[in-house]
Amino acid sequence: MASDQTNAGHEAEQTASEYIQHHLQNLTWGKHPDGHWGFAHSAQEAADMGFWAIHVDTMFWSLLLGMVFFFLFRSVAKKATTGVPSRFQSAIESIVEFVDASVRDSFHGTSKLVAPLALTLFVWIFFMNLMDLIPVDWLPWIAAQSGISHQKVVPTTDVNATLGMSVAVFALIIFYSLRMKGPGGFISELIMNPLNPKDLGMPVIFWPFVMAFNLILELVSLLAKPVSLGLRLFGNLYAGELIFILIALVFAAGSGYIGAGLQALFGEHIPAFYWVGAALAVAITLWLNLKGKLPTKRTVLLLAIELLLIGGLAFAGGQLMHFGWAVFHVLVIILQAFIFMMLTIVYLSMAHEHH
């Protein structure tokens, strides 16, 4: 149960599952079944819109972060000096060099596109993933204050965003396959692999069957590329986001629990003197420590007890869990951005190669 002291729920009567669902719902603008265009006010309305709908929050945050990427790197690129670089320029350049080295290692061919593509994907996806580390309630709360009902701030937790990117990569794969191998080469790659009827010395009459078999296998592996690329990123980030939401929920429920205890003690309204007294107790403890009259060890213990009494320990616990998961999640964020970039490079390298 979320109490009204939490910043989790802006509606007092919100159950845990409602809280989670609310956090997982995009702000959708689209065509209502009755034909007019507008925002969806519930998950059902959003689902009813079908294909003709736009997740405004996903687009807003991804475009914003893409622009942050662009202007950040552009500002360095514009005044890039060959002399002693500034610290910021060094940081940007180290990312560029890292991407450049990855491309050189994995991409066997010449292309003006692949390296910038890899850089854009890596940094952009990293930025989008980074939004996950902002406490889950902050931006939605601000949005709610300004009258926006739903807000999902991590674009990569929207399957549309990740699949959108992987589909674009898929288009590039097809484009480069056709350009490097020609339509004939591309098709023969699809139907003459992995079982080559010519090499196996089969009678011509069996060839269509073998080719059909090959085509099925190859089409699956070809289509699996964009799907796995997009869903991997989405799945990782969605799961991470969900855990942050659950932690926020636990923190909210925890303080609600202690809040309920206080209500049992004081009734519906906790009197002001309780909060004033609690604040004074904490202040006095800290002041005594500052004056050197109280050893730090005992101060920490005393503060813990006071906070527990006040009901803030749940708050501290929630923050600790949030912090712990965030530390772990930082790895996920970078790793997923890197994996997306690397696989894109590898797929495009494969599209460039002849078999």
Place this chain on the structure above:
Amino acid sequence: MNINLTLILQSIAMMIFVWFCMKFIWPPLLKSLEERRAKIAEGLAASDEAEKALAAAKAEAESFLKDARNQASQIVDQANQRGTQVFDDAKQEAVAEKQRQVSAAEAEIQQSANHAREELRQKVAALVVAGAEKVIEKEIDSQTHDALLEKLIAEI
């Protein structure tokens, strides 16, 4: 979780960002990186060269110094030699001078001694004669006795 138009918009957005990156970000950054790499390589080569030049200059300076030291020691040797020579010459000259002066003095002494002896002899002769005159109390023939007197003086 609905697949919708967002997917296509996201694809388009990605294409645009990639194009921007390809056009405005990647080339200048990589160019500056390459240029800096070339510059650093150049600098390193130059520093290598400078090191070599420094070593050569050091060796040259060393040889110059060695030459100078040799020359200096030669000069000092020569000067020493010359000094010794001058000293010896002066010494010899001084010795010769001394010899000369000593011999001159000796000659003078000899001369004055001879002179004095002659004078003394005359005076003694006169005295002797006077004495003998007194003793004999008569004029003696000085001419007869001169020989005798001469012998007497020679004995003095």
